[in-house]
Amino acid sequence: MKKFALIGAAGYIAPRHMQAIKHVEADLVAALDPNDSVGIIDSHFPDASFFTEFERFDRHIDKLRRAGEGVNYISICSPNYLHDSHMRFALRSGADAICEKPLVLNPWNIDGLLEVEKDTGRKVNTILQLRVHPAIVALKEKVKSTQNSKKYEVDLTYITSRGKWYLQSWKGDTKKSGGIASNIGVHFFDMLHFIFGDLQENIVHHMTDTKAAGYLEYESARVRWFLSVDIEDVPAEVRATGQRTFRSITVNGEEIEFSGGFTELHNRSYEEILAGRGFGLEENRTAIATVSHIRNATVVGLQGDYHPFLKEQ
Template identity: 55%
Template sequence: MRRFALTGLAGYIAPRHLKAIQEVGGLLVAGLDPATNVGVVDSFFPEAAFFTEPEAFEAYLEDLRERGEGVDYLAIASPNHLHYPQIRMALRLGAHALSEKPLVLWPEEVDRLAEWEARTGKRVYTVLQLRVHPALQALRERLAQERGMRDVVLTYVTGRGAWYGASWKADERKSGGLATNIGIHFFDLLAWFFGKAHRVEVHVRTPTVNAGYLELEGARVRWFLSIDPSFVPEPLRKAGKRTYRSIALDGEEVEFSEGFTDLHTEVYRKTLAGEGFGLAEAREAIRVAAEVRTLSPRDPSPEVRHPFLAR
């Protein structure tokens, strides 16, 4: 039985980690969160120790380690800016780290974690669940058999209420902004499909909209990210939808709206089997998101402008 600890136990994504740990036959030993609304853990691991202070949490896990009862993995589901120090905590404790996206906020932090891996002999993994989505895996196999540059239009609108502006997610220093907090999975998906980006443009960067253009080894991509539900197409809005996800490949819509239920569990299974997504897989999306965060926006030419920018 693999032994786990989990940070961010009170967060939105924590139940997916608890379910995954249970379904892979693991045991949650301890959890950490400054908030105490963590009753969800009773449905999974009611005996797990709980801490609101990271110092006490780390000391408890260190004591367990000294008794030969340490954790094998520290799962990290805390706010984005805490991932880097908590990954280092995991490695100090002699545990592997399995972090939510984004793994870290800056490419330089990826490099430093590679040094920590070499020093400790432990691995750093991340949750890139779109890479285990069956429809997307099939699409990648299809693309690998085809040649030439592809034209891609990527659109992701996920409506957020007024609370978002008051949360850590709206603080770019903590979340990395929309490109990182909302877009990191899609930048990773593009890199997984089409290789590295050698041209990055930012056309709009506001608190609610990021848009731009990427030229990758195998694709030209016009992309648009937003938390403003008014960008959801009108027929979907009238049906009460606040989310719109679209990837058009050479004008052909790619459908992958279903099949998300058990992706965290599959990521856990792959990680425990030694096939998880590590620093090398995470690096390119982190680099692109950091460029989007720091580049000056420019007016787009018509051929690289996302269709939604006309609105």
């Protein structure tokens, strides 16, 4: 039975990792979070040791390693800006890392982690869950098998409304979260690269703390994208049904349906990682470079090929 530790046990995404650890019939032996509201652990691994201080967690993991009972994997669900440090800790503790998105905030952080991998002989795995979604895999195969002289026309719209707490949390601090493109969009940008090839152009049309939009051109696609955490951006007819989220991807005007099966994607990701088929550091480079550029780019405004939702801003 593989042994896991978890960093960031009190956050939104941590339960999916606990479920995935149980799904692959592994054991969670230790967890860390400065917040002690982690009763969810009892539903999965009630015998796991728990720490609110990193120093004590570090000592515990080291004692296990020295006793020949070290963990095989450390899953990382901490705030984005801590991912780099926590992956380094995992590798130096003799474990492989499983890190939530975004892997890091800047592409040069990947280079440093590659060095630590080389030094330790351990591996970083990342949760790029859309790469294992059946509908996305099918679209990738369709694009690969179809010889088109023209690039696909793609519109990506993702609105996941958040309350007033959002901007008061670390997620509202660009230095900690990387901004909205990193925080809610990076796995979509990875998906676009995964399906349509290398990125060739990256233009930002709009950028605020709560929404962003722009244009991306890949080998096989021209993409207009719009991301938001503002409920006012959810189309009125959708809001009228009580929904606070709107997600749409169209390819040449045809909607790609991939809303189902999201709750199982972490399980599938863990299966692939334990089988030695996890997505590593280099697989993340294009998406991380994309969001890093978006964060630092000059906003050009409403010119060129911009997303239709911007007309309503």
